[in-house]
Amino acid sequence: MSPTSNHGRSPHRPAREDASAIAAQPRTATGSSSANSSRRSEAARLAVLNAADDLLVEHGFEGLTIEGIAAAAGVAKQTIYRWWKSKVDILFDNLVLDAGSGLVWPTDPADPADLRAYIHRFAAFLGTEPAGHVLQALLGHAQLDPRTAELLHTGFLDALRARDVAHTRTALGIPEDEAAALLDALLAPLYHRALVLRLPLDPAYVDGLLDQHVPR
Amino acid sequence: MSPTSNHGRSPHRPAREDASAIAAQPRTATGSSSANSSRRSEAARLAVLNAADDLLVEHGFEGLTIEGIAAAAGVAKQTIYRWWKSKVDILFDNLVLDAGSGLVWPTDPADPADLRAYIHRFAAFLGTEPAGHVLQALLGHAQLDPRTAELLHTGFLDALRARDVAHTRTALGIPEDEAAALLDALLAPLYHRALVLRLPLDPAYVDGLLDQHVPR
Amino acid sequence: MSPTSNHGRSPHRPAREDASAIAAQPRTATGSSSANSSRRSEAARLAVLNAADDLLVEHGFEGLTIEGIAAAAGVAKQTIYRWWKSKVDILFDNLVLDAGSGLVWPTDPADPADLRAYIHRFAAFLGTEPAGHVLQALLGHAQLDPRTAELLHTGFLDALRARDVAHTRTALGIPEDEAAALLDALLAPLYHRALVLRLPLDPAYVDGLLDQHVPR
Amino acid sequence: MSPTSNHGRSPHRPAREDASAIAAQPRTATGSSSANSSRRSEAARLAVLNAADDLLVEHGFEGLTIEGIAAAAGVAKQTIYRWWKSKVDILFDNLVLDAGSGLVWPTDPADPADLRAYIHRFAAFLGTEPAGHVLQALLGHAQLDPRTAELLHTGFLDALRARDVAHTRTALGIPEDEAAALLDALLAPLYHRALVLRLPLDPAYVDGLLDQHVPR
DNA sequence: CAATAACCGAGACGGTACGTCTTGTCTTGCG
DNA sequence: CGCAAGACAAGACGTACCGTCTCGGTTATTG
Missing domain, CATH: 1.10.357.10 (Tetracycline Repressor, domain 2)
Incomplete structure (x- = not known):
């Protein structure tokens, strides 16, 4: 996740006001990324994203389920719903x-x-x-x-x-x-x-x- | 349904071997439509097709369900499954x-x-x-x-x-x-x-x- | 289920108006019990009742779950919810x-x-x-x-x-x-x-x- | 809480060995109440007990939840789990x-x-x-x-x-x-x-x- | 001109996944 | 350390549809 995109970090609550998911310089050092406000588990976040990617390739979009992602990522379903709709x-x-x-x-x-x-x-x-x-x-x-x-x-x-x-x-x-x-x-x-x-x-x-x- | 397409008429059983869904002359005189082998109910067929169209516009593809189509068409679910996959x-x-x-x-x-x-x-x-x-x-x-x-x-x-x-x-x-x-x-x-x-x-x-x- | 009790037979829909769950002679011959309105599966009904009994003894009331009963009875959860609240x-x-x-x-x-x-x-x-x-x-x-x-x-x-x-x-x-x-x-x-x-x-x-x- | 009952004070850890929750003389002066060892917050303890009572009357036993008590008492869930099972x-x-x-x-x-x-x-x-x-x-x-x-x-x-x-x-x-x-x-x-x-x-x-x- | 076979409506069935809820544990700061 | 806050894994809840399967009740030829 690009540090200029707060999509996954601070989820639906604060309403997506992000105007540049594709930053010109996505890699700019944002030490402020350490402003990693919440206590969100980075491990869980990455496990979910990777599991989703894997399962999409494996089973296709229709066969991709939240329960499947949760199971594959070793994560509770609620952890997914907390951060993604x-x-x-x-x-x-x-x-x-x-x-x-x-x-x-x-x-x-x-x-x-x-x-x-x-x-x-x-x-x-x-x-x-x-x-x-x-x-x-x-x-x-x-x-x-x-x-x-x-x-x-x-x-x-x-x-x-x-x-x-x-x-x-x-x-x-x-x-x-x-x-x-x-x-x-x-x-x-x-x-x-x-x-x-x-x-x-x-x-x-x-x-x-x-x-x-x-x-x- | 164009008479040259047997898609909806004689369904998955005889395997789709139809090569020209888009007939050059779809309107060829078909007194032969009486070659209408089976006892399929034309009323049910049309009710399903129309209901599906209506519900697609109304609820979108995801909100379109076989049960919904059956209910809207006043048709039994099995009647749909008999003719469409x-x-x-x-x-x-x-x-x-x-x-x-x-x-x-x-x-x-x-x-x-x-x-x-x-x-x-x-x-x-x-x-x-x-x-x-x-x-x-x-x-x-x-x-x-x-x-x-x-x-x-x-x-x-x-x-x-x-x-x-x-x-x-x-x-x-x-x-x-x-x-x-x-x-x-x-x-x-x-x-x-x-x-x-x-x-x-x-x-x-x-x-x-x-x-x-x-x-x- | 006693034939004089319609509790399990015709469920919550028609509202429990049964006044004598405990019939003096619950066993009165009612060939009419074959007036068994719906096509409810007797096998499923008995499997659920027995599974519930077994699991109550085994795990206690708190440990008794609808999902557990469904699994033990070899029945879909919805089949339970269809007939019991x-x-x-x-x-x-x-x-x-x-x-x-x-x-x-x-x-x-x-x-x-x-x-x-x-x-x-x-x-x-x-x-x-x-x-x-x-x-x-x-x-x-x-x-x-x-x-x-x-x-x-x-x-x-x-x-x-x-x-x-x-x-x-x-x-x-x-x-x-x-x-x-x-x-x-x-x-x-x-x-x-x-x-x-x-x-x-x-x-x-x-x-x-x-x-x-x-x-x- | 009667001072002769250590139930709520020093909880599950030391295992309940209390033999007389109902003391004949519950009011006997126990200067030992100053044996109020730990840094336990009396305010939190009372808030929890009162909130539980209120919510029991309001929502019934089944509707009584630890989270509900914690919220109503203005106390963290863990504070409840620390002292009560x-x-x-x-x-x-x-x-x-x-x-x-x-x-x-x-x-x-x-x-x-x-x-x-x-x-x-x-x-x-x-x-x-x-x-x-x-x-x-x-x-x-x-x-x-x-x-x-x-x-x-x-x-x-x-x-x-x-x-x-x-x-x-x-x-x-x-x-x-x-x-x-x-x-x-x-x-x-x-x-x-x-x-x-x-x-x-x-x-x-x-x-x-x-x-x-x-x-x- | 029955009988017999397919279609039809209705809807119960075993399932899967949904999105929500609560539990009990854990971690992170504040005081 | 106690505590508020709250994320986390686990798993039951009740709902919605899935696709399959009887059940009776029409038709609509066909022997």
């Missing part, structure tokens, strides 16, 4: 965690090649275990449940898009609306291929897509 | 039914404008109640459940795509691979906008998209 | 069942010795497994829970007392108030000894008590 | 406390009328809030739980009976076995009426009972 919430925390470490832009000196690199990274993230499984499951479930859709968008996708548009702008030196359009032109086929066509996002395909839209 | 199966039948009447290409004399018309029709289908709700729900659920994915692809999406590629070819007089690429370039943004961005597919947007890819 | 209800049915077969007065020709015999029978019933355990548990729980008290009195104790007073009257040929007073004088020490002093109700003690109050 | 233990302390002040024999110069007075006092104690509620609840729970039965008898009822038999002897100048039999003859109907018949122990009834067994 639902299995969707748990997976969301996993998504934020994984995105924080796996969905990053190359660091500072902006370079047009950064976009290519990032799109490749995104395709790998969406298309591979376990993070991609989680994102696909949450996107799928968001079609079925408005609360999941709300959480996924305001808590993750919106921030991700804003960040990516900004990076694209600075990387290519183009205006915001152009950056957004370019990003959509690149991401739409990836999502389409993964969610609708269910075909693999192999690097060759991604390269072809990039060649179409961004000059090498 | 799951609520996904019921929704699938509804999808095929709705697609048969709402996702058609203009009839015969091929015309380049047909593609524009069809894409508009598709956007309207995906974006509006209740058929779009059903398709979105099934696409969402397909991310969570491989059996749903299998059913949706081999039973609907693959046939739809094959048909649409063929129509695009004849409408524009282009080779198959070009037709497929063009179709993807048009559909990917629509799916992306509907499933990921959750924005409306208004005609203005669709027109803009078409202007980008197909000469007016 | 609580474990108290199950025990009550057992009590009525056991009382019907074990708490009977000698048959017709009234004889002063009948009272002696019945009091001995009562002492044995109250003091021995498993029926006595059930009655003691329900009497104990009635001190803690008004609903149990209500059920036990209006559904069992009142009818028992009325029946016993009537029998005492005809057996000894005395007026009702005298019969009631005599019965109280005999039962109070038995209950006191069983519930408060927790001493055994051996036949010698009962004989002594009888000698004190009824001429041999 | 269970809610039964807390109620027991309350019983001893109340009995110490409400269930006393007239003082010294022995007089035959003392028995009448004491029986009236006992009936009032058993039949009225809150002390009677506690005793009835504990008697009821003793039917369900052997540990409660053990505690109630060895910790309270046995000593009470011994004391009462002794007082009866000296008050009426009769041998011990006669005193015990007389006491049983008086108490059995009271317990029977309170626990089984659930009728009020009004003074008129008690007078009638006394007239039956002890010459005025």
Whole structure:
């Protein structure tokens, strides 16, 4: 869990006011992370997140149950309900965690090649275990449940898009609306291929897509 | 239910070998509908399909239960299980039914404008109640459940795509691979906008998209 | 379950209007018992009652759980909740069942010795497994829970007392108030000894008590 | 809490070896009360006892929870568990406390009328809030739980009976076995009426009972 | 023109998981 | 150390649906 996201730490009570699940610099040293207010058990938190990830891969989203997670994590059911509302919430925390470490832009000196690199990274993230499984499951479930859709968008996708548009702008030196359009032109086929066509996002395909839209 | 689809009529027993849920000509005269072998109650079948549609809109996919459908349809639970394996199966039948009447290409004399018309029709289908709700729900659920994915692809999406590629070819007089690429370039943004961005597919947007890819 | 008691048969829905759980002749031939309205499973009913009895003796009232009964009876929890409101209800049915077969007065020709015999029978019933355990548990729980008290009195104790007073009257040929007073004088020490002093109700003690109050 | 009872003061650790919860002279000056060794908070102790009493009357025995008592007393749960094993233990302390002040024999110069007075006092104690509620609840729970039965008898009822038999002897100048039999003859109907018949122990009834067994 | 077989409604059944509740233990600061 | 606060593992509670299984009561051919 990125220290800038308090999602899992201080749960539903204080209402999600977090505006940037995807921090530009998720890794900034926040000594304040030691402001680890509550007496929450870190061991239990991690055991739950890992168990959920494992069981999602093993049994699929439908076969993922709170009772199963609790049993696999060696944790009481109530400990889960104390900190998460639902299995969707748990997976969301996993998504934020994984995105924080796996969905990053190359660091500072902006370079047009950064976009290519990032799109490749995104395709790998969406298309591979376990993070991609989680994102696909949450996107799928968001079609079925408005609360999941709300959480996924305001808590993750919106921030991700804003960040990516900004990076694209600075990387290519183009205006915001152009950056957004370019990003959509690149991401739409990836999502389409993964969610609708269910075909693999192999690097060759991604390269072809990039060649179409961004000059090498 | 299109008479060329035996999905809902003679169910899981004879194993789904239906290859063209989306018939090119779903409306072929079927006096043969009297080949209606079994003593299945048409009233019950329709009551179930309608109840499922209504309850999907009312309570969402998760809140849709077999018991609820049975109660709303005034039908015994066993009557549902006799003809459908799951609520996904019921929704699938509804999808095929709705697609048969709402996702058609203009009839015969091929015309380049047909593609524009069809894409508009598709956007309207995906974006509006209740058929779009059903398709979105099934696409969402397909991310969570491989059996749903299998059913949706081999039973609907693959046939739809094959048909649409063929129509695009004849409408524009282009080779198959070009037709497929063009179709993807048009559909990917629509799916992306509907499933990921959750924005409306208004005609203005669709027109803009078409202007980008197909000469007016 | 005595056929004159509909307690377990037609459960909480039709509201307990049964006025004579303790029928004078619980065994009256009622071929009509086959007027067994619902399709309730007799096997499940008996399995639950027996399991409850066994587990009460084994683990005590507090250690008796619905889940445990369901597991021991090889029955789904919901099957128990369908027909009984609580474990108290199950025990009550057992009590009525056991009382019907074990708490009977000698048959017709009234004889002063009948009272002696019945009091001995009562002492044995109250003091021995498993029926006595059930009655003691329900009497104990009635001190803690008004609903149990209500059920036990209006559904069992009142009818028992009325029946016993009537029998005492005809057996000894005395007026009702005298019969009631005599019965109280005999039962109070038995209950006191069983519930408060927790001493055994051996036949010698009962004989002594009888000698004190009824001429041999 | 009587100072001669260390029940609540030094709890389960030193194992209850107290033989006379009901001291003949509960009020004997025990300067040793300053043996108030530990740093136990008297305020917390009293808050717990009072809260338990209040909540027993308000919600009944079953609705009485340790957490509820802790909350109502403004005390941490652990503080309760530090000093009492269970809610039964807390109620027991309350019983001893109340009995110490409400269930006393007239003082010294022995007089035959003392028995009448004491029986009236006992009936009032058993039949009225809150002390009677506690005793009835504990008697009821003793039917369900052997540990409660053990505690109630060895910790309270046995000593009470011994004391009462002794007082009866000296008050009426009769041998011990006669005193015990007389006491049983008086108490059995009271317990029977309170626990089984659930009728009020009004003074008129008690007078009638006394007239039956002890010459005025 | 019965009989016989499938369908139908109703709903009980053995199960699984839900989300809530309480228990009794443990840990973390404060005074 | 006692204490308030409260997280924790454990597990029962009562509810909702699941998918299977009778039960009688219609139809609707078919022998």
